[in-house]
Amino acid sequence: MTRKRAGLVALFGAALLALAVEPAAAQTTDSATETLIWGLNQNLLYVAIPITVLVEGILIYTVWRFRNQEDPLPTQENRRLEITWTIATAIILLFVGVASYQVMASPYVTASAADQAQLSDENPELVTVEAQRYGWTFYHNESSWDGEAAATTTGTLKLPANQDIVLRITSVDWLHAFHVPGLGLKSDAFPGQYNRLRTNVNNPGTYQLYCAEYCGSGHSNMLGTVEVVPQDEYDQWLSEQQSSGGSGGAQNNSTSSN
Incomplete structure (x- = not known):
């Protein structure tokens, strides 16, 4: 195979890969969490695609170039080549590590109890998510995890758009998993423990929630x-829940944060 043909093969492979990843590049995001995750995926693709094209191009060229050689000779030592690919690998791994750390260190991706110290200044919306066989209960705690919930709902979680939200995930019986793929949110729900998710939803709309951990006969x-609504609509709904004296005044039966 001539160099020209090898170049054409490489370009053809690159075009196919570009078409394959185009939907990912055009992915629209609905939350701060999803934006960070998709941004990391795209950054990793910038590294993965050239490496894939290079390796596959070399493989195709080698198979074609030496297809009739029945008595191949051993590869000669080339220290310059070995040093080059060792340094290139180190640079690639450093890039991947830094890019991943920047995303994983964000509280919108990995929230923890340490973020509690910042809550009083940032004033996010606080919601306790309680999983049980086989449904969901949501306690809107307003400015504190302790005390009575301002509103309690089952099945539907109402959230304000363009507002920081902290979700505290727990379970009353056994292992479940809170998963909202449309917002990039996922966390295990352990009995007696609390995992946190933090996000900020950009677009009002309705998103599917389901349990992502097999939890028994009613799991499916x-x-x-x-349900994400504008801030004024959310405030009105919360006010109506508080004044109704119904589920909005229900006692939050979860314990205070660890």
């Missing part, structure tokens, strides 16, 4: 809905 029916 453990579904819910996340």
